[in-house]
Amino acid sequence: MKTPIDATDRLACRAGEDGDFRERLLARPRETIEKELGVTLAEDHEIHVHEETYGATHLVLPPRAKYTEAEREEARAGATSLEFLRKTMHDPAPPARPPAAERPRAREDAATAEALAGAGRECIRRGLAFLESTLDEQGAWHCIRHNTADPNIPRHFERPPFVSALCVLALESSDEARARAMCAATRAYLVKTIEYPGLWRYYRHLPQDLDSTSLASVVIGTHPWIALGRNVPPILANRDREGRFMTWLLDEDEPNVVATFRIEADPVVNANVIAYLGDHAETKGAQRWLESLIAQGRLDGSSKWYPDTVAIYYAATRAMIRARPALEGLRPILADRILGLRDDGEFGDVLRTAQAVSALHNIGSLQRINVKRQLERFIGLQREDGSWPELLAFGDQSLKWGTFGQIGHGSEAVTSAFCIEALERLVEVLGGW
Numbered sequence: 001m002k003t004p005i006d007a008t009d010r011l012a013c014r015a016g017e018d019g020d021f022r023e024r025l026l027a028r029p030r031e032t033i034e035k036e037l038g039v040t041l042a043e044d045h046e047i048h049v050h051e052e053t054y055g056a057t058h059l060v061l062p063p064r065a066k067y068t069e070a071e072r073e074e075a076r077a078g079a080t081s082l083e084f085l086r087k088t089m090h091d092p093a094p095p096a097r098p099p100a101a102e103r104p105r106a107r108e109d110a111a112t113a114e115a116l117a118g119a120g121r122e123c124i125r126r127g128l129a130f131l132e133s134t135l136d137e138q139g140a141w142h143c144i145r146h147n148t149a150d151p152n153i154p155r156h157f158e159r160p161p162f163v164s165a166l167c168v169l170a171l172e173s174s175d176e177a178r179a180r181a182m183c184a185a186t187r188a189y190l191v192k193t194i195e196y197p198g199l200w201r202y203y204r205h206l207p208q209d210l211d212s213t214s215l216a217s218v219v220i221g222t223h224p225w226i227a228l229g230r231n232v233p234p235i236l237a238n239r240d241r242e243g244r245f246m247t248w249l250l251d252e253d254e255p256n257v258v259a260t261f262r263i264e265a266d267p268v269v270n271a272n273v274i275a276y277l278g279d280h281a282e283t284k285g286a287q288r289w290l291e292s293l294i295a296q297g298r299l300d301g302s303s304k305w306y307p308d309t310v311a312i313y314y315a316a317t318r319a320m321i322r323a324r325p326a327l328e329g330l331r332p333i334l335a336d337r338i339l340g341l342r343d344d345g346e347f348g349d350v351l352r353t354a355q356a357v358s359a360l361h362n363i364g365s366l367q368r369i370n371v372k373r374q375l376e377r378f379i380g381l382q383r384e385d386g387s388w389p390e391l392l393a394f395g396d397q398s399l400k401w402g403t404f405g406q407i408g409h410g411s412e413a414v415t416s417a418f419c420i421e422a423l424e425r426l427v428e429v430l431g432g433w
Contacts, residue, residue, distance in 0.1 A: 005280045007037055007228045025049050033228075042191075042222045066195045067204075075204045093144045093155040097412070099350075099389040103380040116375055117430040120423050123379050127420045128178040130386030131171070134413040138192065139185030141167045141413055144390065149406040158409075160202045161193045165215035166393075167414055169318070170358070170421040179420075190216045191223060198223070198231030199249065208249040210235060211305070214272040218322065235273065236282055240265065243285015245273045267293055268306050268315040275319040279326035287326055290316060295333055306394050310347065313338050314355040317362035335365040345370060350381050351391040351415045354422035361425035375426040378419055387412040388419045 004010045011033065015022040024032045029049040030041055041047065050058045067075070134142060140159040147153035168186040171179050193200060193216075200212035213235065217226045225231065238246045244265040270286040277283050293299055294316065299309050306312060313334055320327045320334075338356050341347050347356040357374060360366045382388060393415070395408035 004037070005229060005277055005282055006232055008230070011036065011228075022051075026051055037227065039227045040222050041224050041227055042220075045224050047224060063196050071204075091157045093146075093157045095155070096144075096390045100381065100383045102377075113372070113430045116372055117427045119379055120375050120427040120430070123382055124174065124420055124423050124427070125176065125178070126386035127382065127388070127416050127423070128174070128176055128182075128386075131413055131416055131420075132178055132182060134411075135182060135185060139182070139187075139189035140164050141186065141417075142411060143393075143409050143414055144411045146408050147406060148392070148395070148408040158203075160212070161190055161200045161216050162202050162209075162212040163409070163414065164189055165212070165219045167417040168219055169215065170417040173358075173421040173424040187220050190220050194220075194223070194225070196225070196230075197234070198225040199234065206248075207251070209247050209269075210238060210245055210249065210273055211247060211266070211269045213249075214269070214276040217276045218272075232277065235277070239285065242289060243283075244289050245270050245286055265289070266303050266305055267299065267312050268303055271312070271315040271319040274326055275315075275322040278323045283323075283326065291327060291330055294330055294337070304396050307392050308348075308352065310338065310341060310352050310355050310359070311394065314359040317359040321362050331363050335360065335363055335368070339365070339368060342369075345373065346377075349391055350378065350388055351393065351410075351418055353377065354415075354418040357422040358418070358425055361429075366425060366429055371426050371429050375423070375430065378423050378426070382419075386416070388415045391415050393418075 011025065014036065015025050021032070021036075026049050029047045033039070033047065034041055050060070052058055065072070136142065136159065141164040142157050142159050143163040144155050145158050146155040164186045168183050171183055174180075190200075195201070195208065198213070198217060199208040200216045201208045202212055213231065217231065220226060234249060235245070238249055240246060242265075246264040247266055247269050248264070267290055270290055274283050274286055274290070279287075293302055294313075299312055303312060306315075316327060316330060317334060320330065338347075338359055341352075341356060347353040353374065357366065357369075360369065378388075390412045391410050392408045393410040395410075396406060
Protein backbone atom coordinates (compact mmCIF):
# COMPACT_ATOMS: atom_id res chain seq x y z
CA MET A 1 0.00 0.00 0.00
CA LYS A 2 1.27 3.44 -0.93
CA THR A 3 1.39 5.63 2.18
CA PRO A 4 -0.71 8.78 1.65
CA ILE A 5 1.07 12.09 1.78
CA ASP A 6 -1.51 13.43 4.27
CA ALA A 7 -2.48 10.46 6.41
CA THR A 8 -4.49 12.49 8.92
CA ASP A 9 -6.93 13.69 6.27
CA ARG A 10 -7.24 10.17 4.89
CA LEU A 11 -8.17 8.78 8.30
CA ALA A 12 -10.71 11.54 8.91
CA CYS A 13 -12.32 11.03 5.50
CA ARG A 14 -12.52 7.29 5.97
CA ALA A 15 -14.07 7.76 9.41
CA GLY A 16 -16.67 10.08 7.89
CA GLU A 17 -17.67 7.49 5.28
CA ASP A 18 -17.38 4.24 7.25
CA GLY A 19 -19.13 4.01 10.62
CA ASP A 20 -17.48 0.72 11.57
CA PHE A 21 -14.04 2.17 10.83
CA ARG A 22 -14.92 5.23 12.92
CA GLU A 23 -15.80 3.06 15.92
CA ARG A 24 -12.58 1.05 15.59
CA LEU A 25 -10.55 4.24 15.29
CA LEU A 26 -12.07 5.58 18.51
CA ALA A 27 -11.82 2.31 20.43
CA ARG A 28 -8.42 1.03 19.20
CA PRO A 29 -6.62 3.95 17.54
CA ARG A 30 -3.12 2.51 17.34
CA GLU A 31 -4.17 -0.86 15.93
CA THR A 32 -6.61 0.73 13.47
CA ILE A 33 -4.15 3.33 12.18
CA GLU A 34 -1.40 0.78 11.73
CA LYS A 35 -3.69 -1.53 9.76
CA GLU A 36 -5.16 1.25 7.61
CA LEU A 37 -1.85 2.89 6.72
CA GLY A 38 0.36 -0.18 6.73
CA VAL A 39 2.75 1.38 9.25
CA THR A 40 4.13 0.56 12.67
CA LEU A 41 3.90 3.34 15.26
CA ALA A 42 6.38 3.88 18.07
CA GLU A 43 5.15 2.05 21.16
CA ASP A 44 6.30 4.74 23.59
CA HIS A 45 4.08 7.43 22.06
CA GLU A 46 0.43 7.64 23.10
CA ILE A 47 -2.27 7.89 20.44
CA HIS A 48 -5.62 9.55 21.22
CA VAL A 49 -8.53 10.05 18.83
CA HIS A 50 -11.19 12.61 19.77
CA GLU A 51 -14.68 12.85 18.32
CA GLU A 52 -16.45 16.18 18.29
CA THR A 53 -20.22 16.20 18.64
CA TYR A 54 -22.90 18.84 18.18
CA GLY A 55 -22.62 19.50 21.88
CA ALA A 56 -18.88 19.24 22.46
CA THR A 57 -15.97 20.99 20.76
CA HIS A 58 -12.31 20.03 21.21
CA LEU A 59 -9.47 22.52 20.95
CA VAL A 60 -6.15 20.68 20.55
CA LEU A 61 -3.13 22.73 21.53
CA PRO A 62 0.27 21.96 20.00
CA PRO A 63 3.02 20.95 22.44
CA ARG A 64 4.94 23.66 24.19
CA ALA A 65 7.86 25.04 22.21
CA LYS A 66 11.11 23.09 22.39
CA TYR A 67 12.92 26.16 23.67
CA THR A 68 11.87 28.97 25.98
CA GLU A 69 11.45 32.47 24.58
CA ALA A 70 14.75 33.44 26.22
CA GLU A 71 16.51 30.52 24.53
CA ARG A 72 14.94 31.39 21.20
CA GLU A 73 16.04 35.01 21.51
CA GLU A 74 19.53 33.81 22.39
CA ALA A 75 19.55 31.66 19.27
CA ARG A 76 18.39 34.53 17.05
CA ALA A 77 21.56 36.42 17.91
CA GLY A 78 23.67 33.28 18.15
CA ALA A 79 25.63 33.73 14.94
CA THR A 80 27.22 36.89 16.33
CA SER A 81 27.70 35.63 19.90
CA LEU A 82 30.99 33.83 20.52
CA GLU A 83 29.71 32.68 23.92
CA PHE A 84 26.61 31.10 22.34
CA LEU A 85 28.62 29.42 19.60
CA ARG A 86 31.04 27.96 22.12
CA LYS A 87 28.13 26.61 24.13
CA THR A 88 26.34 25.04 21.17
CA MET A 89 29.24 24.00 18.92
CA HIS A 90 30.61 21.64 21.57
CA ASP A 91 34.26 20.75 22.02
CA PRO A 92 37.40 21.79 20.12
CA ALA A 93 38.51 19.01 17.79
CA PRO A 94 42.08 17.78 17.27
CA PRO A 95 43.87 18.05 13.92
CA ALA A 96 42.88 15.49 11.33
CA ARG A 97 44.95 12.31 11.42
CA PRO A 98 46.68 11.47 8.13
CA PRO A 99 45.27 8.47 6.27
CA ALA A 100 46.97 5.17 7.00
CA ALA A 101 49.28 3.78 4.36
CA GLU A 102 47.33 1.38 2.19
CA ARG A 103 48.23 -2.20 2.87
CA PRO A 104 49.40 -4.22 -0.14
CA ARG A 105 46.60 -5.89 -2.05
CA ALA A 106 46.55 -9.54 -2.86
CA ARG A 107 46.54 -10.56 -6.50
CA GLU A 108 42.93 -10.50 -7.63
CA ASP A 109 43.07 -14.14 -8.70
CA ALA A 110 44.79 -15.27 -5.50
CA ALA A 111 41.91 -14.72 -3.07
CA THR A 112 38.68 -16.64 -3.43
CA ALA A 113 35.37 -14.81 -3.26
CA GLU A 114 34.61 -16.65 -0.02
CA ALA A 115 37.88 -15.61 1.61
CA LEU A 116 37.46 -11.98 0.53
CA ALA A 117 33.88 -11.89 1.76
CA GLY A 118 35.05 -13.20 5.13
CA ALA A 119 37.77 -10.57 5.32
CA GLY A 120 35.20 -7.93 4.42
CA ARG A 121 32.89 -9.13 7.18
CA GLU A 122 35.69 -8.89 9.73
CA CYS A 123 36.50 -5.41 8.41
CA ILE A 124 32.86 -4.39 8.98
CA ARG A 125 32.93 -5.68 12.56
CA ARG A 126 36.10 -3.77 13.36
CA GLY A 127 34.57 -0.65 11.86
CA LEU A 128 31.43 -1.05 13.94
CA ALA A 129 33.51 -1.42 17.11
CA PHE A 130 35.21 1.88 16.26
CA LEU A 131 31.87 3.61 15.60
CA GLU A 132 30.45 2.33 18.87
CA SER A 133 33.29 4.09 20.68
CA THR A 134 32.50 7.42 19.01
CA LEU A 135 28.75 7.73 19.72
CA ASP A 136 27.92 9.85 22.75
CA GLU A 137 25.65 8.74 25.60
CA GLN A 138 22.57 10.09 23.78
CA GLY A 139 23.26 8.18 20.57
CA ALA A 140 24.45 11.27 18.66
CA TRP A 141 27.12 11.05 15.97
CA HIS A 142 29.95 13.54 16.15
CA CYS A 143 31.17 15.43 13.13
CA ILE A 144 33.96 18.01 12.83
CA ARG A 145 33.35 21.50 11.53
CA HIS A 146 36.34 23.18 9.95
CA ASN A 147 37.17 26.10 7.67
CA THR A 148 38.51 24.80 4.38
CA ALA A 149 39.99 28.16 3.40
CA ASP A 150 41.81 28.94 6.65
CA PRO A 151 43.31 26.00 8.59
CA ASN A 152 44.15 28.36 11.46
CA ILE A 153 40.49 28.69 12.38
CA PRO A 154 39.89 26.15 15.20
CA ARG A 155 38.14 22.89 14.38
CA HIS A 156 35.13 21.94 16.50
CA PHE A 157 33.16 18.80 17.19
CA GLU A 158 29.46 19.13 16.47
CA ARG A 159 26.50 16.77 16.80
CA PRO A 160 23.58 18.09 14.75
CA PRO A 161 20.63 15.76 14.11
CA PHE A 162 21.38 15.89 10.38
CA VAL A 163 24.73 14.12 10.79
CA SER A 164 23.19 11.42 12.97
CA ALA A 165 20.40 10.83 10.45
CA LEU A 166 22.82 10.77 7.51
CA CYS A 167 25.06 8.19 9.19
CA VAL A 168 22.35 5.94 10.53
CA LEU A 169 20.81 5.68 7.04
CA ALA A 170 24.15 4.28 5.88
CA LEU A 171 24.47 2.00 8.89
CA GLU A 172 20.99 0.54 8.38
CA SER A 173 22.59 -1.50 5.61
CA SER A 174 24.14 -3.78 8.25
CA ASP A 175 22.37 -6.55 10.16
CA GLU A 176 25.19 -6.83 12.69
CA ALA A 177 23.96 -6.58 16.29
CA ARG A 178 26.26 -3.62 16.99
CA ALA A 179 24.85 -1.74 14.00
CA ARG A 180 21.25 -2.38 15.05
CA ALA A 181 21.98 -1.18 18.59
CA MET A 182 23.63 2.03 17.35
CA CYS A 183 20.75 2.72 14.98
CA ALA A 184 18.26 2.30 17.83
CA ALA A 185 20.22 4.69 20.05
CA THR A 186 20.43 7.26 17.26
CA ARG A 187 16.71 7.06 16.56
CA ALA A 188 16.09 7.87 20.23
CA TYR A 189 18.41 10.88 19.92
CA LEU A 190 16.53 12.13 16.86
CA VAL A 191 13.21 11.84 18.72
CA LYS A 192 14.67 13.99 21.51
CA THR A 193 15.66 16.69 19.03
CA ILE A 194 12.39 16.85 17.06
CA GLU A 195 10.42 20.10 17.01
CA TYR A 196 6.68 20.22 16.40
CA PRO A 197 5.19 19.20 14.03
CA GLY A 198 8.17 17.09 12.95
CA LEU A 199 10.94 19.51 11.95
CA TRP A 200 14.66 19.73 12.69
CA ARG A 201 17.42 22.32 12.41
CA TYR A 202 21.18 21.90 11.92
CA TYR A 203 22.25 24.39 14.61
CA ARG A 204 20.12 26.20 17.14
CA HIS A 205 21.09 29.56 15.64
CA LEU A 206 19.92 28.47 12.17
CA PRO A 207 16.31 28.16 10.98
CA GLN A 208 14.73 24.75 10.50
CA ASP A 209 15.70 23.14 7.22
CA LEU A 210 14.32 20.49 4.90
CA ASP A 211 17.59 18.58 4.58
CA SER A 212 17.72 17.77 8.30
CA THR A 213 13.95 17.30 8.43
CA SER A 214 13.65 14.89 5.52
CA LEU A 215 16.53 12.61 6.56
CA ALA A 216 15.49 12.52 10.22
CA SER A 217 11.89 11.82 9.18
CA VAL A 218 13.00 8.83 7.10
CA VAL A 219 14.97 7.46 10.05
CA ILE A 220 12.19 7.77 12.66
CA GLY A 221 9.25 7.00 10.41
CA THR A 222 7.45 5.18 13.23
CA HIS A 223 7.04 8.40 15.22
CA PRO A 224 3.32 9.31 14.96
CA TRP A 225 4.02 12.90 13.88
CA ILE A 226 5.97 11.48 10.94
CA ALA A 227 3.74 8.50 10.16
CA LEU A 228 0.65 10.74 10.14
CA GLY A 229 2.36 13.40 8.04
CA ARG A 230 2.10 16.21 10.56
CA ASN A 231 5.15 17.90 9.04
CA VAL A 232 3.97 17.57 5.44
CA PRO A 233 2.05 20.91 5.21
CA PRO A 234 5.06 23.10 6.14
CA ILE A 235 7.28 21.04 3.83
CA LEU A 236 4.89 21.46 0.90
CA ALA A 237 4.49 25.15 1.67
CA ASN A 238 8.26 25.53 1.17
CA ARG A 239 8.21 24.97 -2.60
CA ASP A 240 8.82 27.50 -5.35
CA ARG A 241 6.67 27.94 -8.45
CA GLU A 242 8.44 25.08 -10.21
CA GLY A 243 7.65 22.70 -7.35
CA ARG A 244 11.26 22.57 -6.11
CA PHE A 245 11.74 22.31 -2.38
CA MET A 246 13.56 25.21 -0.75
CA THR A 247 16.17 24.41 1.88
CA TRP A 248 15.33 26.81 4.73
CA LEU A 249 12.02 27.21 6.56
CA LEU A 250 12.19 30.95 7.14
CA ASP A 251 9.19 31.72 9.35
CA GLU A 252 8.94 35.22 10.77
CA ASP A 253 10.04 34.19 14.25
CA GLU A 254 12.95 32.04 13.09
CA PRO A 255 16.58 33.23 13.08
CA ASN A 256 17.55 34.36 9.60
CA VAL A 257 21.30 34.16 9.28
CA VAL A 258 21.23 32.43 5.90
CA ALA A 259 19.73 35.07 3.63
CA THR A 260 23.10 36.36 2.46
CA PHE A 261 24.28 33.00 1.13
CA ARG A 262 21.10 31.19 0.15
CA ILE A 263 21.06 28.70 -2.68
CA GLU A 264 17.61 27.48 -1.97
CA ALA A 265 16.91 24.69 -4.47
CA ASP A 266 19.64 22.15 -3.80
CA PRO A 267 19.51 18.82 -5.72
CA VAL A 268 20.49 16.70 -2.70
CA VAL A 269 17.93 18.44 -0.47
CA ASN A 270 15.25 17.79 -3.09
CA ALA A 271 16.33 14.15 -3.43
CA ASN A 272 16.10 13.73 0.34
CA VAL A 273 12.61 15.27 0.47
CA ILE A 274 11.48 12.95 -2.32
CA ALA A 275 12.92 9.99 -0.37
CA TYR A 276 10.75 10.99 2.59
CA LEU A 277 7.50 12.08 0.92
CA GLY A 278 7.53 9.48 -1.84
CA ASP A 279 6.18 9.48 -5.37
CA HIS A 280 3.20 11.84 -5.21
CA ALA A 281 1.83 14.65 -7.32
CA GLU A 282 3.29 17.07 -4.79
CA THR A 283 6.86 15.88 -5.50
CA LYS A 284 6.62 15.75 -9.31
CA GLY A 285 8.08 19.23 -9.79
CA ALA A 286 11.13 18.35 -7.73
CA GLN A 287 11.47 15.05 -9.57
CA ARG A 288 11.36 16.73 -12.99
CA TRP A 289 13.98 19.30 -11.95
CA LEU A 290 16.34 16.68 -10.52
CA GLU A 291 15.89 14.47 -13.57
CA SER A 292 16.70 17.33 -15.94
CA LEU A 293 19.81 18.36 -13.97
CA ILE A 294 21.22 14.84 -14.07
CA ALA A 295 20.11 13.86 -17.59
CA GLN A 296 21.41 17.11 -19.11
CA GLY A 297 24.66 17.09 -17.15
CA ARG A 298 23.95 20.39 -15.36
CA LEU A 299 25.06 19.45 -11.85
CA ASP A 300 28.15 21.66 -11.70
CA GLY A 301 27.47 24.53 -9.32
CA SER A 302 23.95 23.29 -8.55
CA SER A 303 24.71 22.37 -4.92
CA LYS A 304 26.24 24.62 -2.32
CA TRP A 305 26.40 21.98 0.38
CA TYR A 306 27.76 18.84 -1.32
CA PRO A 307 31.30 18.78 -2.70
CA ASP A 308 30.97 16.73 -5.88
CA THR A 309 28.62 14.94 -8.21
CA VAL A 310 28.96 11.50 -6.63
CA ALA A 311 27.25 12.81 -3.47
CA ILE A 312 24.33 14.00 -5.61
CA TYR A 313 24.15 10.68 -7.47
CA TYR A 314 24.22 8.81 -4.16
CA ALA A 315 21.30 10.87 -2.78
CA ALA A 316 19.33 10.45 -6.01
CA THR A 317 19.68 6.65 -5.94
CA ARG A 318 18.65 6.58 -2.28
CA ALA A 319 15.50 8.51 -3.20
CA MET A 320 14.90 6.16 -6.12
CA ILE A 321 14.77 3.03 -3.96
CA ARG A 322 12.80 4.65 -1.12
CA ALA A 323 10.19 6.40 -3.26
CA ARG A 324 9.61 3.94 -6.10
CA PRO A 325 8.76 4.56 -8.89
CA ALA A 326 10.09 8.11 -8.44
CA LEU A 327 13.15 8.93 -10.60
CA GLU A 328 13.06 5.45 -12.17
CA GLY A 329 13.88 6.87 -15.61
CA LEU A 330 17.27 7.98 -14.28
CA ARG A 331 18.44 4.43 -13.53
CA PRO A 332 20.47 3.79 -16.73
CA ILE A 333 21.72 7.39 -16.86
CA LEU A 334 22.93 7.28 -13.26
CA ALA A 335 24.70 3.98 -13.84
CA ASP A 336 26.63 5.37 -16.80
CA ARG A 337 27.41 8.67 -15.04
CA ILE A 338 28.72 6.96 -11.90
CA LEU A 339 30.81 4.47 -13.86
CA GLY A 340 32.15 7.38 -15.88
CA LEU A 341 33.66 8.90 -12.73
CA ARG A 342 36.34 6.21 -12.57
CA ASP A 343 39.98 7.04 -13.12
CA ASP A 344 42.06 3.90 -13.65
CA GLY A 345 39.28 1.92 -12.01
CA GLU A 346 39.01 4.13 -8.90
CA PHE A 347 36.34 6.66 -7.95
CA GLY A 348 38.61 8.98 -5.96
CA ASP A 349 39.13 8.94 -2.20
CA VAL A 350 37.61 6.21 -0.06
CA LEU A 351 34.53 8.27 0.91
CA ARG A 352 33.69 9.07 -2.72
CA THR A 353 34.30 5.41 -3.59
CA ALA A 354 31.98 4.26 -0.81
CA GLN A 355 29.19 6.50 -2.06
CA ALA A 356 29.72 5.36 -5.65
CA VAL A 357 29.63 1.69 -4.62
CA SER A 358 26.43 2.11 -2.61
CA ALA A 359 24.81 4.17 -5.38
CA LEU A 360 25.60 1.46 -7.93
CA HIS A 361 24.11 -1.13 -5.58
CA ASN A 362 20.94 0.96 -5.23
CA ILE A 363 20.37 0.90 -8.99
CA GLY A 364 21.37 -2.74 -9.52
CA SER A 365 24.67 -2.04 -11.32
CA LEU A 366 27.28 -3.00 -8.75
CA GLN A 367 28.40 -6.05 -10.72
CA ARG A 368 29.57 -3.73 -13.50
CA ILE A 369 32.68 -2.89 -11.45
CA ASN A 370 35.52 -5.06 -10.15
CA VAL A 371 33.96 -6.00 -6.81
CA LYS A 372 37.03 -7.86 -5.54
CA ARG A 373 39.30 -4.91 -6.28
CA GLN A 374 37.06 -2.44 -4.48
CA LEU A 375 36.61 -4.71 -1.48
CA GLU A 376 40.38 -5.13 -1.17
CA ARG A 377 40.80 -1.35 -1.31
CA PHE A 378 38.41 -0.75 1.62
CA ILE A 379 40.18 -3.45 3.64
CA GLY A 380 43.60 -2.01 2.80
CA LEU A 381 42.66 1.55 3.82
CA GLN A 382 41.16 0.69 7.20
CA ARG A 383 43.23 1.78 10.19
CA GLU A 384 44.20 -0.51 13.05
CA ASP A 385 41.50 1.04 15.26
CA GLY A 386 38.82 0.13 12.70
CA SER A 387 38.34 3.63 11.30
CA TRP A 388 38.72 5.20 7.90
CA PRO A 389 40.13 8.74 7.47
CA GLU A 390 38.31 12.01 8.05
CA LEU A 391 37.32 13.43 4.66
CA LEU A 392 35.06 16.25 3.51
CA ALA A 393 31.53 14.83 3.56
CA PHE A 394 29.54 18.01 2.92
CA GLY A 395 29.83 21.76 3.25
CA ASP A 396 30.12 25.00 1.31
CA GLN A 397 33.12 24.83 -1.01
CA SER A 398 32.24 27.79 -3.21
CA LEU A 399 34.66 30.68 -3.49
CA LYS A 400 31.61 32.80 -4.19
CA TRP A 401 30.91 33.20 -0.50
CA GLY A 402 34.45 34.02 0.60
CA THR A 403 36.47 32.65 3.48
CA PHE A 404 33.56 32.99 5.93
CA GLY A 405 31.40 30.70 3.85
CA GLN A 406 33.94 27.95 3.24
CA ILE A 407 32.85 25.60 6.01
CA GLY A 408 33.47 21.89 5.69
CA HIS A 409 32.08 18.99 7.70
CA GLY A 410 33.36 15.45 8.10
CA SER A 411 34.87 13.01 10.57
CA GLU A 412 36.36 9.56 10.79
CA ALA A 413 33.00 8.32 12.06
CA VAL A 414 31.12 9.77 9.07
CA THR A 415 33.57 8.28 6.56
CA SER A 416 33.46 4.95 8.39
CA ALA A 417 29.66 4.76 8.27
CA PHE A 418 29.71 5.13 4.48
CA CYS A 419 32.57 2.62 4.15
CA ILE A 420 30.63 0.05 6.17
CA GLU A 421 27.60 0.56 3.93
CA ALA A 422 29.74 -0.02 0.84
CA LEU A 423 31.40 -3.07 2.38
CA GLU A 424 28.02 -4.60 3.16
CA ARG A 425 27.05 -4.18 -0.49
CA LEU A 426 30.30 -5.65 -1.80
CA VAL A 427 30.21 -8.61 0.58
CA GLU A 428 26.60 -9.25 -0.45
CA VAL A 429 27.59 -9.44 -4.12
CA LEU A 430 30.59 -11.68 -3.43
CA GLY A 431 28.42 -13.97 -1.33
CA GLY A 432 26.21 -14.54 -4.37
CA TRP A 433 29.07 -15.78 -6.56
